[in-house]
Amino acid sequence: MASREYHTALESFPKGIAVPGDSYEDVRRKFAPAHGHDPGPDIEVESVRLAGVGGVWVRRKGEKTDRTLYFIHGGALVSCPAETYPFYAAWFVREAGAQAFLVDYRLAPEHRFPAALDDCVAGYRGLLASGVAPKRVAFMGDSCGGGLAVASLVRLRDLGAPLPACAVALSGWFDLEASGESATNPVGEDRFVNPVWIRERGRDYVGPQGNPADPFASPIHADLRGLPPLMLQAGQIDITRDDAVRLAARAGRAGTSVTLEIWADMVHGWQGMQGFCPEAAWAVAHASAFVRRYVP
Numbered sequence: 001m002a003s004r005e006y007h008t009a010l011e012s013f014p015k016g017i018a019v020p021g022d023s024y025e026d027v028r029r030k031f032a033p034a035h036g037h038d039p040g041p042d043i044e045v046e047s048v049r050l051a052g053v054g055g056v057w058v059r060r061k062g063e064k065t066d067r068t069l070y071f072i073h074g075g076a077l078v079s080c081p082a083e084t085y086p087f088y089a090a091w092f093v094r095e096a097g098a099q100a101f102l103v104d105y106r107l108a109p110e111h112r113f114p115a116a117l118d119d120c121v122a123g124y125r126g127l128l129a130s131g132v133a134p135k136r137v138a139f140m141g142d143s144c145g146g147g148l149a150v151a152s153l154v155r156l157r158d159l160g161a162p163l164p165a166c167a168v169a170l171s172g173w174f175d176l177e178a179s180g181e182s183a184t185n186p187v188g189e190d191r192f193v194n195p196v197w198i199r200e201r202g203r204d205y206v207g208p209q210g211n212p213a214d215p216f217a218s219p220i221h222a223d224l225r226g227l228p229p230l231m232l233q234a235g236q237i238d239i240t241r242d243d244a245v246r247l248a249a250r251a252g253r254a255g256t257s258v259t260l261e262i263w264a265d266m267v268h269g270w271q272g273m274q275g276f277c278p279e280a281a282w283a284v285a286h287a288s289a290f291v292r293r294y295v296p
Contacts, residue, residue: 001264001265002264002265002266002279003277003278003279005276005277005278006265006266006270006273006276006277006278006279006280008276008277009273009276009277009280010191010267010273012276013034013191013192015191016030017030017031017191017192018191018192018193018194018197019197020194020196020197020200021200022197022200024078024079024108024109024201024204027075027076027078027079027201028078028079031075031076031079031080032079032084034272035075035080035084035085035087035088036083036084036087037087038087039058039086039087039089039090040087040090042060042061042094043058043059043060043061043086043090043093044057044058044059044060044061045057045058045086046059047083049126050101050123050126050127050129050130051122051123051125051126051129052122052126053103053104053105053119053122053123053126054082054103054104055082055101055102055103055104055123056082056083056085056086056101056102056104057099057100057101057102058071058086058089058090058093058099058100058101058102059093059099059100060093060094060099063097065097065098065099066099066132066133066136067096067097067098067099067136067138067291067292067295068098068099068100068101068127068132068136068137068138068295069089069092069093069096069098069099069100069101069137069138069139069140069291070100070101070103070123070124070127070137070138070139070140070164071085071089071092071100071101071102071103071140071141071145072103072105072120072139072140072141072145072146072148072149072152073085073088073089073102073103073141073142073145074141074142074143074144074145074146074269075107075143075144075145076143076144076198076201077107077108077116077144077201077202077204077205078107078108078109078201078204078205079107081104081107082102082103082104082105083104085102086102088142088272089102091274091284092140092284092287092288092291095284095285095288096138096287096288096291096292097292098138098291098295100140101123101127103119103120103123103124104119105117105119105120105123105148106119108201108204108205109204109205109207112205112206112207112210113205113206113207113210113214113216113217114216114217116148116205117148117151117152117155117216120148120149120151120152121152121155121156121159121161124137124139124152124156124161124164125156125161128161128162134162134163134164134165135164135165135295136165136295137164137165137295138164138165138166138167138168138291138294138295139152139153139164139166139167139168140167140168140169140170140287140291141167141168141169141170141172142169142170142171142172142269142271142272143170143171143172143173143268143269144172144173144201145172146168146169146170146171146172146173146174146232147169147172147173147174147176147218147219149167149168149169149172150167150169150172150174150219150222150224150227150230150247151215151216151217151219151222153167153227153228154215154216154219154222154223154224154227155216157226157227163226163227163228164228165228165229165294165295166228166229166230166231166290166291166293166294166295167227167228167229167230167231168230168231168233168287168290168291169230169231169232169233169244170233170269170271170283170287171233171234171235171238171240171244171268171269171270171271172232172234172240172243172244172247173198173240173243174218174219174220174240174243174244174246174247175218175220175240175243175246176198176199176201176202176205176206176212176213176217176218177199177202177212177213177218178195178196178198178199178202178239178240180240180241180242180243180245180246181242182238182239182240182241182242182243183195183198183239183240183242183243186237186239187236187237188236188237188265188267189237189267190235190237190238190239190267190268191267192267192268192269193238193239193240193268193269194239195239198239198240199212202217202218205217219247220243220246220247220250223254224247224250224251224254224256225254225255225256226254226256227251227254227256228256228294229256229257229258229259229294230248230251230256230257230258230259231258231259231261231286231287231290232244232247232248232258232259232260232261233261233263233271233283233286233287234260234261234262234263235262235263235265235266235267235268235270236262236263236264236265236266237265237266237267237268238266238267238268238269239268240268241262244260244262245260245262248260259290261283261286263279263283266279270283271283271284271287
């Protein structure tokens, strides 16, 4: 049963965050108040470019570590540039004892698929070129960033590039057609996403003539052989829950190690309630422990 703090935190968020028919401008306007917070006095933030791709380093002041999170932010593929996300990455920087590079991939619809994927791949290769060893890197992505993280791994594998030690997807978007059972037969109200809205954001991303089932847009269809160990977190009420379940099964059949966590009573992206409810803190701790296991 979810904690009282969780229910209080959930009720503090406005209704109507993800409404079918919203434009990408609506998404940006609605998401803005929930991002861009101060990451805290212990965190330093530095904007840089790696291999021509912009991004933001997030580090604890005075702490030296080469354990690196390659962080791919959420925002429904259309919003929340990297400069608004250090506060989110900082939770994992602290818990995992890591530094994080937030890649500032191009946003749709101004930049259609595969622009965001291209930037994520190029940014990672730039990170390695800067001297960070792949075995010291963990991919991490929340919401649509989780889908981009898995798609980037597949692209990097196909290119023969060195892969990171592991990857974590927090309420990842793996199916832009929102065809899973949790989307078609939800078990509760998820005010942060709904199936039609996800499909609309997918259309923003791939374009009117694009294919949302392309494996690099929806990695639920991808060949997952040869990927590093994956951790997939999803909530029971999360519309994208079944996408994580299906991706885990597909990864397992391909011989890729996968840890799947389904959190009872949780909605999409509950990890973002860090500081407001214990379930978010526990989820951050679980994901960080996974990172530390593979990047000791």
